[in-house]
Amino acid sequence: MSGSVFHDVTRDDAQAIDDCWNRIGVLGDKSCPLLAEHIHCRNCSVYSAAATRLLDRYALRQDDREQVHAPVDSDVVTRSLLMFRLGEEWLALTTRSLVEVAPLQPIHSLPHQRSRALLGVANVRGALVACLSLVQLLDLEPGSAAASGGRIMPRMLIVAAQGGPVVMPVDEVDGIHAIDERILAAASPSGDKYTRGVLPFRERSLRWLDEEQLLSAVARSLS
Template identity: 40%
Template structure:
């Protein structure tokens, strides 16, 4: 905004409004300056001001610059936690994140890892425990101060079948470079290691990237 335009803008909220001495007669009715039409009008005036001469050129040059080689991300995953293990699956596999629900056991079905069926949005889905499949102790947990942790159900689509996977915590989507993936450490439990395509270091976390093909095969076996 130019000096002349700034002078045209009467910032009364800084003088007699909530940021000033509260002497404005409108405050009794508006309670706060953001509810006042004068404040709204000033915002419109600010948004409708003419663009600086070089504004479009500068932003066009900024977005025209190629991304730095070290910053190019070619893959993304959804990161979640089971027990103390941070795990991930490729983002395209996910259909929905739902609140945790109690699975109902299926009669005459005792496949390892199959917890039963769950109702999500009026539809029934097979619920499979990754903790049981991979030998993860769900009683182990992480101490995370300042965070509200909510268990979730992750609906994933694999080989034309949708599964509900219970997790202790959902971190979210992360983008990364495929070349940053490392080989699994020898200290990871053997039940989990066989399902890992690699490990992705991300800030304070070591994320186990699950082999989607192998996991899909194992999930299908639980329904046979």
């Protein structure tokens, strides 16, 4: 779950797409003759076309790849979960599907969005990455809970989807916690296909997400 992992999964995209915004655009030497007209690269049709090619690549890779599931070690007594908040709801996702937690980046919308969940693209270390709304994917109520003290920092989760990494903005990240498998096994059923169970954690009701169902929803949103 490091920057090098993110670099590996985005390297092919960066090589195949002419990232002129990094060379002669706002992130480069600003010598692009189109900057005078568009002011910023995100307003340029070249940038939009690159984002569209990126989304097309997600769809193509989903057809070519078989989903690989990490083996479960029966001797493991804890499981690492990332705890985060969306609106007033706390959720947990297994860390094996997580690349990293990143600072919030500007999201650039695209014309002719392919689904309600697709917010647009974000520029993460010079690479265009599809940005999805977990609120839409999980059909949650939008909104933010009142801060309980301390500094609340919205973040972006970079998740390893089948066609390549995707980013998902969240309102707050609590951290990664090792949860006893016996507690997870005793989690209350929710009846929601995206939730493996509901369990108490630090006086909260925590939804433990089903990563396979979530990644399938991500794939459908990008196809």
